[in-house]
Amino acid sequence: MPKLWNETIEEHRRAVRDTVLETTAELVAEQGLRGVTMSRIAERSGIGRATLYKYFPDVESIMAAWHERQIAGHLDELADLRGRSDTPGARLAAVLERYAFIQQQRHGHGAELSALLHRGGHAAHAEQHLRHFVRGLLAEGVQAGEVRDDVTPDELTGYCLHALAGAGELPSKAAVRRLVAVTLTGLRPQG
């Protein structure tokens, strides 16, 4: 069955958009934020400048869209991990480890880019989503007696996310795993 015309257009639009996001992220990684212009993005993406402006008004909005897609991807990945472990404790450990690795990769961005990316409302929304997700895992852990119950899951969420943000300055995967182990020790039930 041939595709409907609307679907084809929609697919084409999504493909252009994806290409622009990937290309811009590549250029920013290579040259830093200041070195990237709409003209260079158009050139590298192989689309016309006029077409590019139909999709995005400026470099900042492209980076915001890219960041939004990255975050959504990370959240999906964490949700997926959740489904793959048996016990609440194993789930929590798998999700927090993955989160820590994401923090480690993210650090490559640099301070200027991080500040830009976090200006948009989407980042705040994603953080809320993440907190809610981790809080749920911690509450399950408390129910199962695998996480301490003398501190609320909400406060434990803040502890976990802040402690694991430290992964950003760690040089190796082994060091990130040690950080996750130390952080998990802090969550253990207190006798």
Next chain:
Amino acid sequence: MPKLWNETIEEHRRAVRDTVLETTAELVAEQGLRGVTMSRIAERSGIGRATLYKYFPDVESIMAAWHERQIAGHLDELADLRGRSDTPGARLAAVLERYAFIQQQRHGHGAELSALLHRGGHAAHAEQHLRHFVRGLLAEGVQAGEVRDDVTPDELTGYCLHALAGAGELPSKAAVRRLVAVTLTGLRPQG
């Protein structure tokens, strides 16, 4: 014995400088960074504008000097606490709790002011000093068998400082104390 002329001048300069720093910090707390000008600082401090400019070229440099003094005060306070506890474990707990309370107070600054204050090299220097100090306490704790030895004191320092940065979003002293307790649990020797 009468004071030497140079000492008197030096004291006078320090007093003017201190007044300017205090006044500026007050004004920024009241009105936000954008609302504060050199003229208002001169007026509120009770010194002439021309005199003010002999001490500082702009509001940013006053805030940087104020921040530098704040940080030095905090580091002195932490060093002082260190001398007042008997065991390495008690020392570590006292210092980390104080550090967490400082993080909680600092949070009032707001993101814009924090970004400005951390632009100066003095903040990076103070952070190194702090890390060195906490690492020393942790190494003592390891020696005394009160802190885990399966992770280096350096990595544990990163864990502590990131975890306790979470105090910035906590609403009460009790919540900060719980965060410190959870963080200290993470440091315990592993059997």
